[in-house]
Amino acid sequence: KTSNSKGYVSYGDSDDYPNYLYELYENSSLFNAIVATMSDYVFGDGIETHAKIPKFLNRKFETLEDVIKKMIHSYIIFGGFAVQAIRNRNGEVCELNVCDFRKIRTNEDEDTIYYGDFSAYSRKNKIISYPRFTPNTVYNNSIFYYKNPNSKGIYPTPTYIGAIKAIE
Numbered sequence: 001k002t003s004n005s006k007g008y009v010s011y012g013d014s015d016d017y018p019n020y021l022y023e024l025y026e027n028s029s030l031f032n033a034i035v036a037t038m039s040d041y042v043f044g045d046g047i048e049t050h051a052k053i054p055k056f057l058n059r060k061f062e063t064l065e066d067v068i069k070k071m072i073h074s075y076i077i078f079g080g081f082a083v084q085a086i087r088n089r090n091g092e093v094c095e096l097n098v099c100d101f102r103k104i105r106t107n108e109d110e111d112t113i114y115y116g117d118f119s120a121y122s123r124k125n126k127i128i129s130y131p132r133f134t135p136n137t138v139y140n141n142s143i144f145y146y147k148n149p150n151s152k153g154i155y156p157t158p159t160y161i162g163a164i165k166a167i168e
Contacts, residue, residue: 006127008105008114009154015118018078018102021158024167025077031167035076042072057096070098077101079156080147082113085133087140099143106132106145106154113143 011017025032047064057067067083074081078101086095105114105127116127131137133144147156160167 006114007107007112007129008127009108011105011118011155015105017155018104019119021078022102024164028167035073038076039069039072042076043069059095060097067096067098074098074101075146075148077158079151079158079161080145082115082146083133083144084115084130085137085142085144087137091138104143104145108154110145110154113145115143 012020025035043065047068049064053064055063057064062070071081071083080101082099082101082104084095084097084099085093086097088094099115103115103117105118106112107114111132113130113132114127115130118127130141130143131139133142148159150159151157
């Protein structure tokens with residue numbers, strides 16, 4: 001359902017479904033190990049590219065490998081990931097930051113991405129809206145939002161959806 005005051009769609013009945021998924025990951029040693037193994041398997045032997053890419057992709061000194069590993073990790077736990085893209089004065093993407101997916105929401109059209117702490121105890125925290133990234137985006141700051149293509153709604157469905165009861 002859409003929050004009338006902010007414009008984003010709640011992520012679960014209490015708007016805390018991504019926190020629930022992350023708690024499953026944190027509290028199940030078996031699931032945690034599976035996520036780690038899957039992440040390593042998907043990343044494989046690393047990245048090979050012939051493109052000219054800067055050594056660090058953001059101010060946290062994360063490399064391309066670091067950013068991709070975070071995207072993979074998020075995708076396995078949540079079924080999606082979000083990456084903030086910051087452009088320079090020439091309109092070129094100059095910085096990429098993987099967002100904590102627990103702090104991501106979107107509107108019904110999925111063209112605006114909201115970032116903030118949506119937990120019930122901190123609703124007064126600032127929520128920032130960003131345009132969704134597209135290659136032709138002219139905004140200085142936008143968020144690339146990706147979800148499992150098998151998802152049937154606004155938010156992604158994790159691939160392990162059928163195993164949640166067993167993880168609990």
